[in-house]
Amino acid sequence: EAQVTQNPRYLITVTGKKLTVTCSQNMNHEYMSWYRQDPGLGLRQIYYSMNVEVTDKGDVPEGYKVSRKEKRNFPLILESPSPNQTSLYFCASSPLGGNREAFFGQGTRLTVV
């Protein structure tokens, strides 16, 4: 089954404790992306990657890092989480090309206290 898998689904952590949210896709997609979703703000893009070792900033990259060492994985790293990063996070993947469907993970709800 084609899918994008995020882990963990729920996470509560403390300010300043480094964490990683993993994202994996099994469709051999070149393009992967991370979004955060906050009430009233829709989905905002954090980072995206168009292929292995190719990453770029989205609209809200501050406080986040990503890496793309393998095609299937695109982890989101919070080096020093802060309460304003409390949010619902989604990973997405698609083939390259604006005419291709994107697939989203089920989301990771992160709370930073």
Next chain:
Amino acid sequence: DAKTTQPNSMESNEEEPVHLPCNHSTISGTDYIHWYRQLPSQGPEYVIHGLTSNVNNRMASLAIAEDRKSSTLILHRATLRDAAVYYCILRDVGTGGFKTIFGAGTRLFVKA
């Protein structure tokens, strides 16, 4: 980057057609128009996309204005399961859809 504008919410009766509008006045010639929907507690899921011509699939129809500055997602017979937030976004065929920008979407309420 081209942006889209949608109404915050719409309401429909079950079994009736629903027309969800989207304005994208700054669309470029290579932007595809995509629609996604997000059911409660789930990630967004693909609904339909098009470039210039109207499109139909098993979920919905997409009507694109001749000047491409607006589009309408049509759900032919709304069901309670269609209650969701619907997003209209633009993806560029030349660049792989990078910086895909979502707006706040339209929350669709379906009344039984």
